[in-house]
Amino acid sequence: MVKATPLPRNETGIATALGILKQQFGDRLQTGQAIREQHGHTTTWIENQPPDAVVFPRSTEEVAEIVKVCAAHRVPVIPFGVGTSLEGHVNAPAGGISVDMGQMNQILAVYPEDLNCVVQPGVTREQLNTHLRDQGLFFPIDPGANATIGGMTATRASGTNAVRYGTMKDNVIALEAVMADGQVIKTAQRAKKSSAGYDLTRLLVGSEGTLGLITRITLRLQGIPEAMSSARCSFETVDAACQAVMATIQYGVPVARMELLDTASVSAVNAYSKLDLPEAPLLLLEFHGSEASVAEQSATFGDIAEDFGGTGFEWTTNAEDRTRLWKARHDYYWATMQISPGKTGIATDVCVPISRLAECVARNNEMIAEQGLVGLVVGHVGDGNFHTTILVDTEDAGEIARAEEFVGRLNDLAISMDGTCTGEHGIGQGKRPYLTRELGAATQYMAAIKAALDPEGILNPGKILPD
Amino acid sequence: MVKATPLPRNETGIATALGILKQQFGDRLQTGQAIREQHGHTTTWIENQPPDAVVFPRSTEEVAEIVKVCAAHRVPVIPFGVGTSLEGHVNAPAGGISVDMGQMNQILAVYPEDLNCVVQPGVTREQLNTHLRDQGLFFPIDPGANATIGGMTATRASGTNAVRYGTMKDNVIALEAVMADGQVIKTAQRAKKSSAGYDLTRLLVGSEGTLGLITRITLRLQGIPEAMSSARCSFETVDAACQAVMATIQYGVPVARMELLDTASVSAVNAYSKLDLPEAPLLLLEFHGSEASVAEQSATFGDIAEDFGGTGFEWTTNAEDRTRLWKARHDYYWATMQISPGKTGIATDVCVPISRLAECVARNNEMIAEQGLVGLVVGHVGDGNFHTTILVDTEDAGEIARAEEFVGRLNDLAISMDGTCTGEHGIGQGKRPYLTRELGAATQYMAAIKAALDPEGILNPGKILPD
CATH class of the missing domain: 3.30.70.2740 (Alpha-Beta Plaits)
Known part of the structure; x- marks a missing residue:
């Protein structure tokens, strides 16, 4: 494993806060080793740094209580969704309390006419989409894992259909959050747009739990498209595939998903899923729209692909065939595990x-x-x-x-x-060294914002900002 | 006029900074009354509060020099585009230096394959679109006025086609800015998305010059659509028009523009432009896409409008007829002036x-x-x-x-x-009292961010945040 540097622990503060929270939360505060390790657990190669306890709040008020106790005793607070982040985001290098949002999993309101909804942070992506289906709505952001909306917001998640629908930054309308002093704020109203003051919504999106604990999220929704089509096409080189992609986007085709597998990836899925795809770079696409529109989009892509030497172009609107075409992508994770x-x-x-x-x-x-x-x-x-x-x-x-x-x-x-x-x-823990290389002096102002909003540094310490 | 409260002036600092800047900028620093009033001028009813001088930098380095001088002497700095903001954004209640970005009007780079470009803040929207046309590209945000890109960024502008293309928050990829201490930062790279650290881009978008002076903007661009169609339809009530709008969006029609004129507005344009529109709420629409797609979108809207009692539905892809259909909107401003x-x-x-x-x-x-x-x-x-x-x-x-x-x-x-x-x-000056009513405690954290990034309060004082 990659070593994770521990940070100084405030033993007295942790012990005191744990005592107080145990009284308040009873069985909803857990300190067993397995559960603590599971909450420090990261789906990465960074070593596990478990928190001292895991607490399961049921309301914004309870989150605020937890933060107030931790603020009073200078104890780290680490928000936790389902732990699918990849860069050590939920590790506890200075110990402290993991706040598991799993019991705050209510879909509070859906507004079909406004195409938005309000959810608690522990709602998962699949739970939300199951709930929305009957109303002809869906939430498009799909990072692969069945992550929580809170976690996706905190990490500015995106995924396969960001090319059409954007990332979490584009799909969060407003947030409720508990700040480092325990105060509850709302960052915006439910109006689709606003130019009222600093964009605290976007500041919290992607802040990885270091500026506030997200307790309520207002999300943009989409109508389920009348039709979807899927397509695939092989190319001689990654360059040719990329040229086709650029031409398609420039042409204005509103592609919903557009995934590239390199030759090694195609070989892996051929072996795992018993496919016989040409062992060459592969593009998989999905189009959303009316029946006529997805047919036109698919055909336009086919023409463009041909210009760049694409071969084996296929497309379909049939659900079963769509699954078959995309099998290489669906099985990708498992295929890589078998190599x-x-x-x-x-x-x-x-x-x-x-x-x-x-x-x-x-x-x-x-x-x-x-x-x-x-x-x-x-x-x-x-x-x-x-x-x-x-x-x-x-x-x-x-x-x-x-x-x-x-x-x-x-x-x-x-x-x-x-x-x-x-x-x-x-960024989490894993990419901290690169943030300064990428953005230079801007990180000083990020640090100034962190110091202004969390002067004691109790919110998810050791993440994002370089030492 | 609506009275604007003056703020305490630092007379000594202003005199000293003016002397230094006059030496550095010569004729590019102006103190005549007319030019000062023009730069305090707002297209609103708030009284004019002119700055003490107007300076015309030509580079980021010169902007940084100006800010450093003003920081050293605690003198207000107010960035200025073309002055089309509506809420007193460019007034100088504590005096100080207006920084006119008009000579920083270079389009620095266009990347057609990436659908983005890099511009200086003084580039106007129309200048940019004229430059892009030959490459088949356009920048979609259209607030009406021929504003500068810097001003549109600083005020989180949007306008008629935000319904499809979003607002400035969705179309700015990265910024270069001079911060209150005179340091130059970049907020992000040119990649289409990122989850690297706090979203300083979105924090500066809409900050109205109170957190930094924007000196370079990387913008998302769009390919000019193959076809555009325009449509219009009258409704018996505003409610019926809104119902049709909601149904159209829920149905997934990717409308590019969708404007409502109430009965009084229709009467005004009938009188001014010699039109004979039914004196009833009017919807004007625009659709972007392929020939087939805009035809389908127009027809779908027509069907929906009929369900809600729409009358006089017309649509066309012909450029001349499109102008005729939208005449009511194009003449709107002048029509209101004649009432x-x-x-x-x-x-x-x-x-x-x-x-x-x-x-x-x-x-x-x-x-x-x-x-x-x-x-x-x-x-x-x-x-x-x-x-x-x-x-x-x-x-x-x-x-x-x-x-x-x-x-x-x-x-x-x-x-x-x-x-x-x-x-x-x-918010500017005009809507400051309402920010707290709208967002409550969140404004405390906005103030904390302001204090952290501009501890002396020199950047556009008296704007956004309540006293």
Whole structure:
């Protein structure tokens, strides 16, 4: 595992706060080792740093009580959704209290006429979409995991259909949050837009629990499209695939999803899912609209793909065939797990201007080889965002070191291309060194904001900002 | 005019800073009364508070020099685009230096493959679109006035096609800014999305020059659609028009523009432009897409409009006919000016959840009548945002007082409907009292951010935050 640096612990404060909270929350405060480790647990290679306790509030008022007790005794507070973040976001390097939002999982209101809804932070993406389906509505952001809306908001999540529907920053209308002093605020009203004051909504989106604990989220919704079509097409090179993507977007085709699998990824899914896709870069697409519109979008993409040497173009609106076409993507995670049994797939992400994407992926693959590693690429190619999964033996210090070296070089490469060290996974603990390389002096003002809003530094310490 | 409260002036500091800047900038620092008044000038009814001087920098480095001098001597700095803001944003209640960005008007780079560009703050919207046209690109945000991109960014502008393309918050990728200490930062890279740290981009968008001076803007662009169609339809009531709008959006029609004129507005344009529109609420629409898609969108809207009693539905893709259909909107401003010669049209804006829009407009019209005023409504109805123009004699203290009373009641009404006191005009000086009514304790954290980033309070003092 990658070592995570511990921070100084306030033992007295932690003990006092734990005592008070135990009295208030009874069985809803847990201190068993397994549950603590599960709440420090990260789906990454960073070592586990469990909190001292996990508390399960049921209301905004209870969250505010927890924060007030922790503020009074200078004890870290770490909000927790379901723990699917990838960069050590929920670790507790200075100990403290993990606030598990799982019992705050009510969908408080749905406003079909306004295409928005209000939810508690523990509502999961799939729970919300199941609830909305009967009303012909859906919430489009899909980061893959069945994450909580609170966690997705706090990490500025996006995913496969951000190319059409944007990221969490574009789909959160307003927030209720408990600030570091225990005060509850709302950042905006439910109106679709506003120019009233500083955009605290967007400041909290992506703040990874370091500026406030999100207790209520007002989300934009979409009508379920009348029709969806799926398509796939192979290309000789990643560059040709990227050229087709750029031309499609420039042409104004409102693609809903557009995923790239590199050759290594296609080989992996061929092996795992018994497919016979050409072992070449593959684009998978999805179009949303009316029946006529998705047919036109699919055909337009087909024409553009042909111009860039695309082969094996297929498209369909039939649900069963759509699943078949996208099988390579649905099975991707499991396919990567099968390449090197016993090894763990470590996912990292960068995002570059799309004109640099092919070059970035090519250099990525060279750098993987240079470190003697095995890795695969899958990309949200319409956004210039891609994930590299490296397969590592997390007990092999040498391989870990080479993988870390690779991740560092990839981040620096993306930054050198006017890109970012993280398109959607966030900074957490893992990417802190790169934030300053990417944004330089801007991090000083981020630190000033953190100090102004959380002067005691109790909210999710050791995340985002460099030391 | 509405009185604007002066703030304490730092006479010694202002005199010293002026002396230093005069040496550095020569003729590019102006102190004549006319130019000072023009730069304090607001297109509103708030009285003019001119700055002590106007300086015309040509580079980020010069902006940084100006801010450093003003920081050293605690002198207010007020950024200025072309002065089309509506709520006293460029007034100088404590005096100081107006920084006119007019000579920083270079389009620095256009990246057609990435659908983005980098511009200086003094570039105007029309200048940018003229430059982009040959490349088949456009920048969609259209607040009406030919504002600068810097000003539009600083005020989180939106306008007629925000319903499809979003507001400035959705279309700014990254900023370069000079902070209150004179340091230059970049808030993000040119990648389409990022989850790297706090969203300083969105914090500066809409900060009205109170947190930093924007010196460079990276913008998202759109491909010019293959086809556009325009449509119009009359309704018996504002409520019926709003019902049609809601149904259209829920149905997933990606309307590009959707404007509502109330009966009084239609009467005004009939009189001014010699039109014979039915004197009833009118919807004007625009659709972007392929030829087939805009035809389908127009027809779908027509069907929906019929369900809600719409009459006189017409649509066309022909450019000349499109202009004819939208004439009522294009002539709107001039038409309102003709209603009561000698009176000034004062525009205010609110935004509510669209399900409350019809009720809000109805109550708005009652409140205008209760104050014995004449007023008209035009709305970006797809966003729940509308403007009321009240015609006042700005020398008539009684009428001004009644108009102020009306604006206050309208703001309170919008807030009571979970809406905002400003959908797109911003807070400036005019709406400061309403910010706290709308967002309560959140304004304390806005003030904390302001204090952290501008501890001496030199950046556009007296704006946004309540005293």
